[in-house]
Amino acid sequence: xxxxxxxxxxxxxxxxxxxxxxxxxxxxxxxxxxxxxxxxxxxxxxxxxxxxxxxxxxxxxxxxxxxxxxxxxxxxxxxxxxxxxxxxxxxxxxxxxxxxxxxxxxxxxxxxxxxxxxxxxxxxxxxxxxxxxxxxxxxxxxxxxxxxxxxxxxxxxxxxxxxxxxxxxxxxxxxxxxxxxxxxxxxxxxxxxxxxxxxxxxxxxxxxxxxxxxxxxxxxxxxxxxxxxxxxxxxxxxxxxxxxxxxxxxxxxxxxxxxxxxxxxxxxxxxxxxxxxxxxxxxxxxxxxxxxxxxxxxxxxxxxxxxxxxxxxxxxxxxxxxxxxxxxxxxxxxxxxxxxxxxxxxxxxxx
Amino acid sequence: xxxxxxxxxxxxxxxxxxxxxxxxxxxxxxxxxxxxxxxxxxxxxxxxxxxxxxxxxxxxxxxxxxxxxxxxxxxxxxxxxxxxxxxxxxxxxxxxxxxxxxxxxxxxxxxxxxxxxxxxxxxxxxxxxxxxxxxxxxxxxxxxxxxxxxxxxxxxxxxxxxxxxxxxxxxxxxxxxxxxxxxxxxxxxxxxxxxxxxxxxxxxxxxxxxxxxxxxxxxxxxxxxxxxxxxxxxxxxxxxxxxxxxxxxxxxxxxxxxxxxxxx
Amino acid sequence: xxxxxxxxxxxxxxxxxxxxxxxxxxxxxxxxxxxxxxxxxxxxxxxxxxxxxxxxxxxxxxxxxxxxxxxxxxxxxxxxxxxxxxxxxxxxxxxxxxxxxxxxxxxxxxxxxxxxxxxxxxxxxxxxxxxxxxxxxxxxxxxxxxxxxxxxxxxxxxxxxxxxxxxxxxxxxxxxxxxxxxxxxxxxxxxxxxxxxxxxxxxxxxxxxxxxxxxxxxxxxxxxxxxxxxxxxxxxxxxxxxxxxxxxxxxxxxxxxxxxxxxxxxxxxxxxxxxxxxxxxxxx
Numbered sequence: 001x002x003x004x005x006x007x008x009x010x011x012x013x014x015x016x017x018x019x020x021x022x023x024x025x026x027x028x029x030x031x032x033x034x035x036x037x038x039x040x041x042x043x044x045x046x047x048x049x050x051x052x053x054x055x056x057x058x059x060x061x062x063x064x065x066x067x068x069x070x071x072x073x074x075x076x077x078x079x080x081x082x083x084x085x086x087x088x089x090x091x092x093x094x095x096x097x098x099x100x101x102x103x104x105x106x107x108x109x110x111x112x113x114x115x116x117x118x119x120x121x122x123x124x125x126x127x128x129x130x131x132x133x134x135x136x137x138x139x140x141x142x143x144x145x146x147x148x149x150x151x152x153x154x155x156x157x158x159x160x161x162x163x164x165x166x167x168x169x170x171x172x173x174x175x176x177x178x179x180x181x182x183x184x185x186x187x188x189x190x191x192x193x194x195x196x197x198x199x200x201x202x203x204x205x206x207x208x209x210x211x212x213x214x215x216x217x218x219x220x221x222x223x224x225x226x227x228x229x230x231x232x233x234x235x236x237x238x239x240x241x242x243x244x245x246x247x248x249x250x251x252x253x254x255x256x257x258x259x260x261x262x263x264x265x266x267x268x269x270x271x272x273x274x275x276x277x278x279x280x281x282x283x284x285x286x287x288x289x290x291x292x293x294x295x296x297x298x299x300x301x302x303x304x305x306x307x308x309x310x311x312x313x314x315x316x317x318x319x320x321x322x323x324x325x326x327x328x329x330x331x332x333x334x335x336x337x338x339x340x341x342x343x344x345x346x347x348x349x350x351x
Numbered sequence: 352x353x354x355x356x357x358x359x360x361x362x363x364x365x366x367x368x369x370x371x372x373x374x375x376x377x378x379x380x381x382x383x384x385x386x387x388x389x390x391x392x393x394x395x396x397x398x399x400x401x402x403x404x405x406x407x408x409x410x411x412x413x414x415x416x417x418x419x420x421x422x423x424x425x426x427x428x429x430x431x432x433x434x435x436x437x438x439x440x441x442x443x444x445x446x447x448x449x450x451x452x453x454x455x456x457x458x459x460x461x462x463x464x465x466x467x468x469x470x471x472x473x474x475x476x477x478x479x480x481x482x483x484x485x486x487x488x489x490x491x492x493x494x495x496x497x498x499x500x501x502x503x504x505x506x507x508x509x510x511x512x513x514x515x516x517x518x519x520x521x522x523x524x525x526x527x528x529x530x531x532x533x534x535x536x537x538x539x540x541x542x543x544x545x546x547x548x549x550x551x552x553x554x555x556x557x558x559x560x561x562x563x564x565x566x567x568x569x570x571x572x573x574x575x576x577x578x579x580x581x582x583x584x585x586x587x588x589x590x591x592x593x594x595x596x597x598x599x600x601x602x603x604x605x606x607x608x609x610x611x612x613x614x615x
Numbered sequence: 616x617x618x619x620x621x622x623x624x625x626x627x628x629x630x631x632x633x634x635x636x637x638x639x640x641x642x643x644x645x646x647x648x649x650x651x652x653x654x655x656x657x658x659x660x661x662x663x664x665x666x667x668x669x670x671x672x673x674x675x676x677x678x679x680x681x682x683x684x685x686x687x688x689x690x691x692x693x694x695x696x697x698x699x700x701x702x703x704x705x706x707x708x709x710x711x712x713x714x715x716x717x718x719x720x721x722x723x724x725x726x727x728x729x730x731x732x733x734x735x736x737x738x739x740x741x742x743x744x745x746x747x748x749x750x751x752x753x754x755x756x757x758x759x760x761x762x763x764x765x766x767x768x769x770x771x772x773x774x775x776x777x778x779x780x781x782x783x784x785x786x787x788x789x790x791x792x793x794x795x796x797x798x799x800x801x802x803x804x805x806x807x808x809x810x811x812x813x814x815x816x817x818x819x820x821x822x823x824x825x826x827x828x829x830x831x832x833x834x835x836x837x838x839x840x841x842x843x844x845x846x847x848x849x850x851x852x853x854x855x856x857x858x859x860x861x862x863x864x865x866x867x868x869x870x871x872x873x874x875x876x877x878x879x880x881x882x883x884x885x886x887x888x889x890x891x892x893x894x895x896x897x898x899x
Contacts, residue, residue: 355706355710359702362702363706370722370774373739376736376746377739433628434628434630434631437623437625438628443624443625449632452640453631455639462851462856463873463875463876464642466646466868466869467645467872469859470865470869471641471645490634553730554838568730572838572842575842579738584739587732587736591728594728595724
């Protein structure tokens with residue numbers, strides 16, 4: 001049994017089921033992300049853990065203790081809100097000290113711990129500033145410090161990076177992970193950004209329409225998405241319609257290698273293939289010939305739309321310095337068999 | 352980016368002159384050394400300001416109004432904050448009706464309120480009571496306070512309250528340490544607006560004040576219907592100065608246009 | 616827990632609610648009842664009920680003339696406020712910032728100055744030996760009689776009510792995208808056409824709301840007709856005051872007050888109805 005467990009947790013608002021029979025077990029010290037598009041129930045799940053929303057059904061246990069009906073002020077969890085929810089009329093130090101004050105921690109001890117945590121988030125020089133005098137990234141770190149200073153058993157992060165601009169967001173991802181590692185607090189983060197979830201989590205939970213559809217380590221989620229939805233939501237994916245014939249997938253009389261489950265002869269199949277797994281070769285030297293319809297330069301890699309007899313296929317290639325095949329040029333596509341997956345379309349369409 | 356043409360500016364000048372004329376004239380006449388209402392041309396005098404203090408009834412009325420407005424604004428705040436919290440934060444039967452009731456003094460002419468209070472006080476034997484006078488003013492100023500406090504409540508970031516709750520604060524602590532400081536501008540603005548409205552109120556008060564509780568506007572009205580002399584100008588100039596000072600505070604703190612115009 | 620939660624809002628509103636029930640609803644009911652009480656000049660309020668006061672008000676020439684004057688002056692005030700206030704709000708909205716806030720303050724700030732003070736200021740300006748006549752005489756013109764005329768009442772009413780017209784029109788103009796006017800120009804509309812076809816329709820609701828407030832407040836104004844109308848020119852509010860304080864006929868005064876209240880409520884509720892239909896139409 002995990003440190004924090006959710007058992008068949010559900011939340012119904014009127015006739016809308018926001019969260020449906022969610023089961024999750026989080027180990028101590030683990031960093032788990034709840035990933036999904038808006039309206040998938042991830043925030044509601046977080047709010048139920050925080051105690052801000054009362055579950056319709058199910059239980060939440062923390063370290064073996066049932067906290068399902070406990071007041072939010074008694075749970076002692078650290079929460080970082082999407083808006084940061086800093087107290088605008090208090091200084092950074094007062095914001096951070098608030099939770100300790102509520103716990104009746106003595107002044108000297110309070111000051112020491114505030115100082116320590118502000119040091120950890122690199123905000124020591126800003127202790128006497130007010131939130132409005134800080135940048136977005138600094139406010140975010142105040143919110144993290146305020147949540148962590150009470151030494152919560154679990155830290156809950158609600159879209160913590162969504163209010164930051166792209167460059168800062170990337171920096172803060174690593175910063176967040178560093179802080180979490182150094183205090184070792186069990187952390188649950190809600191996010192709609194797959195890159196964010198993949199880069200800093202130990203495990204990612206994908207939510208779709210109130211359900212958890214896959215719980216896995218980031219790389220496995222990426223390599224082996226359980227549903228069509230996940231394969232399209234996490235990274236880019238080619239989906240090629242094929243037919244199962246003679247123990248392999250065929251499209252337009254071309255055999256497509258891939259890891260396959262056993263399908264009945266003549267059944268329709270879907271081959272899924274990540275763009276970066278495909279190698280561009282000179283025409284005639286690959287599995288499939290095509291023509292570059294369009295090409296985009298994205299800095300660290302190139303993106304191609306290649307027209308082939310079996311449809312347009314997205315290919316990405318790392319930027320090696322030289323200029324690769326241009327628009328209109330003929331190329332061949334090749335991929336190692338174990339990088340593609342063949343499934344029955346029904347399974348893919350389930351989501 | 353759009354500029355006003357000369358005709359527009361001329362029109363604007365006329366409107367501004369019209370709006371300021373009576374106020375400017377009062378302030379000038381207040382300093383006249385003459386016995387008649389005239390604009391001082393050669394010398395300024397404070398004799399009519401001094402004359403106010405020879406009318407103890409005016410001084411008494413000033414203190415009456417000051418006390419009345421202070422008490423009415425304060426009581427109104429104390430009643431309006433919890434009421435606004437309930438209406439903004441909870442859904443309960445009768446919520447809209449109560450909200451309408453609290454704002455109703457805005458659409459009931461003060462004349463009607465005055466007549467109604469007079470009837471009630473005659474029946475319960477409260478005529479001329481300062482205590483009851485205070486509550487009539489609470490009724491008149493509460494809509495202004497309610498509007499500002501409600502606007503402050505609905506405008507604040509609710510997640511700050513949730514954050515405080517999850518950090519272990521009780522309902523009362525959340526209100527005292529987070530909600531109240533965050534809506535303080537609305538509360539202060541509401542108090543000042545209530546104070547000014549109570550201090551200036553005439554039409555309702557004239558029905559419910561007794562000779563002992565006469566407020567300054569009522570005293571001035573009575574005096575002005577009998578005779579017009581420069582002392583009235585001096586009293587009026589003092590009231591204008593007082594109002595201007597309050598306006599300045601309101602404007603500095605919150606932006607007067609927001610308080611008077613923004614009825615969000 | 617849910618039981619306590621349901622009680623909390625009631626506990627929070629109850630002090631204010633009780634005060635308002637006791638000091639708004641109850642006195643109004645008592646006043647309505649009072650207006651039906653019979654009255655005798657020698658023995659005062661009787662314990663019998665009658666419709667006489669309402670019939671008197673609606674049949675006696677004196678009362679009818681006061682009501683007619685009240686409606687006429689309130690309408691005239693409203694019209695002048697609309698004609699002056701709406702363009703002024705427009706001019707204000709086109710100013711750039713330090714001036715805009717300064718003049719907005721100048722125009723709406725007087726709202727906070729006691730109406731007695733403002734009425735007194737006008738009586739000084741308009742009196743027979745007042746500053747306006749002094750100026751006319753200095754220019755060699757003959758003095759005019761303004762104080763204690765309907766003109767004086769309307770001038771002062773416009774002065775007091777103007778902010779109530781400027782505020783809603785200003786608010787409506789604030790919501791207006793400043794670029795829509797430019798868009799109209801770019802499509803070939805003249806300034807006047809753009810104003811009439813693009814700006815005016817969008818601020819008309821603000822003007823309407825301002826007009827109703829101005830009309831309602833003017834019709835129940837007390838200090839202005841009291842100080843600038845003298846003893847002869849009565850309006851509804853000064854009439855009620857006379858019935859109460861001079862005639863001591865409270866039931867009759869109450870009847871007039873109730874008529875003023877009902878007229879006011881009809882105007883306000885009619886306005887709400889109008890705004891709602893407009894909003895519904897705008898939303899499709």
